[in-house]
Amino acid sequence: MREIRYYEALIEAMAEEMRLDENVFLMGEDIGLFGGTFRATEGLMAEFGGRRVRDTPIAEAGIVGLALGAALAGLRPVPELMTMNFAMVAMDQIINHVAKMTYMFGGQCKIPITIRAPGGGGTQKAAQHSHSIESWFVNAPGIRVVIPSTPYDAKGLLKSSIRSDDPVLFIEHEMLYSIQGPVPEGEYLIPLGEADVKRRGSDLTIVAWSKMVHEALRAAERLAEEGIEAEVIDPRSLDPFDWDAVYTSVARTRRCVVVEEGWRTVGVGAEIAARVQEHLFHELDAPVQRVAAADVPLPYARNLEQAALPGADDIVRAALKITT
Amino acid sequence: MITPTAKIAMYRQMLLIRRLEERVAEMYGEQQIGGFTHLYIGQEAVAVGAISALNHDDYVIGTYRDHGHFLARGGDPNKFMAELFGRDTGSCRGKGGSMHLADVEHYFYGGTGIVGGSMPIASGLALACSYRGDDRIVMSFFGDGATNQGVWHEALNFAKLWNLPVIFVCENNFYGIGTGVRLSSALTEVHKKASGYGMPGYEVNGMDVLEVRRQCDEVVKMVRAGSGPALIEARCYRYQGHSMTDPGRYRARAEEELWRKRDPIPRLAKTLVAERVVDEERLRALEQEVERICDEAVEFAASSPEPPLSALYDHVFSERHPSDPHA
Known part of the structure; x- marks a missing residue:
């Protein structure tokens, strides 16, 4: 293609x-x-x-x-x-x-x-x-x-x-x-509210969207080197939201990390973590982890900006916390 | 030239708005109507004179003080009262209330509670007219307070920049809630603000429906012919407070008395009698007809069902998705 x-x-x-x-x-x-x-x-x-x-x-x-x-x-x-x-x-x-x-x-x-x-x-x-x-x-x-x-x-x-x-x-x-x-030639449509599994895995579910999908995929590669297979789910739209896709995956992997580039406090990740725990409390083997931006206005200096933004390292850390 | 029939229609329309709003005040007192309710009493000549100059398929948009415009646009008095009562038979199924009346069938798009909020929407409706190349136009009503908001200026700039067919009608009643125009606007003659955007600005006596109509006839013709936007400032006065909860302590009684002497309804009645368009008997008959409509509207609203609780999640979107609450 x-x-x-x-x-x-x-x-x-x-x-x-x-x-x-x-x-x-x-x-x-x-x-x-x-x-x-x-x-x-x-x-x-x-x-x-x-x-x-x-x-x-x-x-x-x-x-x-x-x-x-x-x-x-x-x-x-x-x-x-x-x-x-x-x-x-x-x-x-x-x-x-x-x-x-x-x-x-x-x-x-x-x-x-x-x-x-x-x-x-x-x-x-x-x-x-x-x-x-x-x-x-x-x-x-x-x-x-x-x-x-x-x-x-x-x-x-x-x-x-x-x-x-x-x-x-x-x-x-x-x-x-x-x-x-x-991208195929010619016309195709993707319905809103349909998540896409960007990587299959059985040990934990990483929910991420936009640029964080790519960070999650990098993190998943590194986790794989340590024998941990992460599933990466990209909801693709946040409203409507494909809750079934997330619940189905987490029910199987029993562990979940939610990644977003926005601020952590009252972020979309907070809603996802809350709902996953409401629906799958007894299936979870560990608390849902959130990876998100630091709660600061983004600074200019390159090192500070990188420190404020979430990335593959943070995702790996969060995943290891609940899988080892 | 305004025909005698048109004059009688304007008189009847102003009277209907006045009497219906008097019922609204009464019903508000009886707690049949809640929330914020902004009466139009005193300003009827503006909506009636201006809207009567339009074609049936021109677009009209207003503010939270929208009762007069809804009715002048041909909105059903029963649906109007039912909406204020919060009933399922209301124009917006009881979801909007006094501030968010809308009647899309009559091309009336409400009904926004944010001062100035309707301004860019008005220019957008006009953009659609221009985009399609049809000869429809837009009439946008707002108060003097809106002219100090940022989007007001954005909307006028867009309208002139793209030569859009929109008439901005400022109902200058001299108060933005309780703060006088002199305390809020650097330029108190609102029509002069048009010059900042290179469009014509007109001032009319908003207490004289015939003057409003004559001016609007002229401007409507011009804008429909492709002149681009125009601003009309109609100087008028609301007799009541800003809303039903406002006792109006910021205004001098003498000022209120002065404006009451300029009331547009008796003024037109006097003209119609003097011109022998109607006689006293016809005026009494009109008054009785309007009273009947008011009685019926209140009766209709009071006997209409409340919206079913199942309607709570209706209309958040026009297309539901399984992940929506109660989809």
């Missing part, structure tokens, strides 16, 4: 959906002429023109609010926020309006909007450009949260997100844009 990069998979997904449906359009900062800060919309303006690939002012609340209005009127907007951290500027539009309107209007409207935004640290962008804040959005009902780790997943999930009649926050990762992976 051919291999393409993560950002190329995203471009393919958007281009295919735009060719299929005239109502799909893109808007965001520097996505048109510039081609996207991370090249994720490169070439789309040339194919679709400025009507469907709209460069916007730097006004995140406005971008999301306009996309919402357009969605209410029947279009299928795909707004981009330059980083997840800028979603904070648009928080009122995302949570109070996009996520709640279908409910507070008693189901009178659909909001088919896909907000794309990259998160993640590791490139010394310090405290206002690097955080992984997916837990905030998983906490709020009314918006789906999709967070792919591979080019294959990125394409199939973005296409499903765009076709969904509900709002989706589609979280990419700055350090994944250039990774390569197999």
